[in-house]
Amino acid sequence: LVPDKSEWEVKPFDSAQSLKLKHFNRATGSILPDKVAKIRFAPRNGPGAWETAARKMIVRARDKGHLDFEDVRDCVADRLADKAFATRLGGALSGRFREIVVDEAQDCNPADLEIIDWLRASGINVKVVCDPNQAIYAFRGGLTGELVRFETTFASVDQLPMSGNFRSSPAICAAISQLRPPATRGGPDKAVGKHKDETAPVYILSYSGTAVPASIGARFHALAASLGIPPAQAPVLAATWASAGNAVGRAAPDAGNDKTLLLAEAAMGFHFAFAAGNRREALTRLHRVVLQVRGNLTNAGDYTTHVTTAGLDDGRWRPEIIEIGRALKVSLGESAADWLKRARALLGPNLVGSSTIGQRLRYNKKLETILAEVSPTALPSKAIHAVKGLEFPAVCVVLTAGTAGGILDVLSGTSTEPDSVEEARKIYVAASRAERLLAIAAPKSRAATLKAILGVDGHAAEILEL
Template structure:
């Protein structure tokens, strides 16, 4: 039998090959394989010619910040600066494939979301008009197509409109209206990441020599991290760069492709990776226990099955079984309480526990969570922004979005809608003669001055917010232009003081909760994944146990895979009770240690102050 030391040595050898092998290169990395370390070590150790650098691109600011931090810790901060590039793929595409080839003599407005210009579209259903945000549509465009495709995504803020339009067979009509509005805004010079990709591919197809000269003259190679998130347009852009001789290092785990609704498809990702020639597989898992690695292998489709990842890290001898928590409407003890009791037994601190669900609405209300998207209503958006700005767990880009919403609330209060409609905050400030730094300061002060409101914000909170807005003119001494910009609440008239007292009475330490799409790249000692008991659960379980992942269920299973592989020591799945026995037997037959929580609870658990505790 191979010893742990030998297995670890093999994992390190594969990492070293991924660091040293010349591009083009395809690196397929399992969860916990240390791919960030590999990327950073490759960046630190590879020699480069004078005046040339390497581009390290990813899909999130968090991943880019991690590479930059490690360069600084190694005493080589220059590796995150010119002539190198460390940043998001959106910034890379804009800076090197779009901006140099834009027409001069007009203003171009680069935005990360249509929310930055408060873009909406009105859809008439025959009785009423529904106002939908362009950011609620998912945009796609096959390479070579003449027109974009839009699809309205169901969420809590557009739920009523979505259901009405779906019932009246008007979703396609709404999509066409959205495409028309998107085209109008794009012609005005507004470029989101989607529009930038279209222009980048056009530049590569029409001026390949110019693009190749610009990129190849600057970078010895381009490393693409989290490449499983590449859309069809991204892959088409990378294919053009590959074909003009730009060395690429393509690092991904296709099983973690959870943005298929944005056009990221695992089979296309695998095919592109294989086209690069050399391939390295990193299958040594330095994060998770044997049980978690074994369960993750069962979540891969039969068509792309591979042996379970090798647990070689500190948790290689963890004995915790996969915990299945049956969920029924009649449950007297919520899954979170059961999960916390087992985590207590393992002596896992509350701050090292994580609760995950596919949608924010499925997360327990007793956890510490932040809704990932702002609601549509102006007042509700302002309330959401205050909650996010005051959250200790909100990531930087989410907090920046919150401040922009408050900046827009200030402008709406003092100006007319026509003054700021379809404009970014920066453009509106420029056209209205406003000092942007002052406006951001006013927004930050607003967030600090107001307590976190309820959902929806109460009349009392809105009164407090309007009182603040009245004292915060964007231009000192100005007169308010429009009286329609006040925030208007609903529900109880609770005062700001009462709301703040309620917030202060909440426990200081609560289990962290997140939507699964928010935690890619993260890890925690204990993870609870909530599988909701809805009409999709039965299809999801059938796809999992059969290995045949088709349609939307394929992506849902990859989302479950991402959630499960965040766990280091303890993984719990809260499932509809009707499936627990079948799943437990199926896992056990495949040498995946699993335990149904109810079986232990019946004999070993007693009630204690509203929760369960093992003795």
């Protein structure tokens, strides 16, 4: 399976605007208007050239067996449309499996739910485990409404709510229950794990102005330290990398297509991953950038194709990239210029093409900021999507001035606006990563409303003015 096929570049000619395969209907090759509208794609002569290129790419990929999950879903749907075949296969699977458990079902899309329904209709006992409120990031296809409706297709005796929480403290359990929309809120989870006796309250860090200030990170650092929680285990999370970086005083610059900045970001991400737990993703990202620097890739979207055609999909590349990642660790007191000098020496051999390593890895004044992203005394800052599925002793979640109002309207039950519902789910996912300490940074004008929402089951959030 190809994990990043949707990111493949579609570019019919050199001067054409670059699109991704995710911007096209995989079955027809036609442009998806709602997708390209967000990137202001409006060619003078229409999208025909891009659609032709996309169709050729789709056919070539399938001929070579380069499939992703969307392709697999389409293939399954085509086969199950043959009712006679579907009945025979269902009978065979029913004879082979007594029970099938579908975990993390919040990431299912409607096509996946249809497959689950077919398994049930074939006579197999199917257990579906999910938290509908974690169905975030529409690009994955997870949709809360469909999951809630899907629940009603099970008999009431088979609808088994789970309320035992083995991760978080009682105060955090109470707070995260209130971060669900009222329609799917239910009662608070019960803390039953090793932190069930933790007494720390949930804190609301109230900040002034419209910009996310660095004082959020400073105050959260002190709160975590008071509980003996080291900075590396106390990330500051936000919907975007930029907001998270601002909250800890590190406004991460946009790397764009600058190979020096991309390499620095990947190297820093590699080292943070040992604390965060997302090592495979970080290692793949570093490998992709190294290939771009060496000239094996013209753009990041070609990564999977290169790995497959070069016969590297068995993972033989990993030891070298791990060594490169270790070698690119910033030394104590090392300047950005000295780090870049080491990076050039490390990646200088084995270049493809005529340009020198100095031409590929040019000095950029933003480099120093990126290399300072991770240090022994600094809090890690991450976008929420990077920590989904992980857990930490302490978590600070940042609500920005631009989205806080809409989020609180959703949590108050006065709004069902789709974008705000999505933003609210992100906050829920982020807060539910916390084990012992949870802080939520919010604009001063929204702090009292947030406190009122979070107060439940005898647990009152505490507002701290910044």
